Amino acid sequence: MLLFSVALVLTACGGGGGDEMTAGATPTGASATQIASKAVTLPVSTYSPASAELGAWTVLQTARALCGFGALRQVARLDAAALAHARYLTSESVANASSGLSHLETNTGNPSYTGYEPWDRTQHQGYGTQVAEILEGTTWNYDVANPPVFPSMLERGAQSMLNLLTTVYHLQGAMYEGADVGMGADLQTLVQGTSKREEYRFGSLNGYQTQRIKLGQGQLATYPCQDSINVPPAFAPAYETPNPFPAITSAQQTVGPPIYLKADAGQVLTLTDSVVSSNGVAVATTWLTRANDPARIAPFQPYIGINEVFVVPSAALRANTSYQVKLVGYLDGIPFNQTFTMSTGQ
Known part of the structure; x- marks a missing residue:
């Protein structure tokens, strides 16, 4: 069973102002090409070589660096907050014999409790409150006499981030x-008895105190992008909370992998045309924008900003297939026409 939950705290108080970092600068470190068809230079981390954290770090940093969103720097205080919450979630699931995944901590008696909300927990570790938290979890039930072949922690982390x-x-x-x-x-x-239940939880906290990454005026980034490979061909909206397609309630019903377009906050992104095709055959797509976003951070505030658009294939894509993507529109009234090729995996 795969569980998803998300909380995006994009307007929390604290941590604003200060210097800015520019996306596109090439950091130093080891390269990884698991989701890229070309080498991408990544920053070095202090995560254990066999850890889930390193697997997730490699996938996230590769995606961000390849597609122009800018690589991130590891911050120990955010590591501590993320690890404490992962331990809170697994211990609560085991103690209650019920799998759970939440951004909220309600049991103050749990030894791993560090705060009710994500920003409470980052503040507890000496960081600010301007953070976005994403969580993923899996639960395995199996017979002791016939255990499955489990992925390594490194593989689990990489798969968590890809999910x-x-x-x-x-x-x-x-x-x-x-x-x-x-x-x-x-x-x-x-x-x-003769059964085992395994609870795995992963969390990532992205935040800022004095530095934010800016794409630049008139600059547009997408994920996936040119040279993206092994893109999962299907996405089950019912697994995501909030569900971006509330009418889809069955986990068996899938769409294609969302394509994310983003400009810097404050700029207005308007999409007028999109084509996702393979060998000249286009697939149907739908758009998610601020105007039709079904989710709300607050009663009247959509998750999706005026600087963001999602293009989502209406059905799962074919595995191990190259797709050409064309995106046409306006950014602050200036036209853009962006094309790239991405490839799906299994």
């Missing part, structure tokens, strides 16, 4: 303009 990037609101959170990031993962197992 989060193949969504709407989680993808938005992953590409948040905060320059800082921290990650945490935890795994706990409960034995019940």
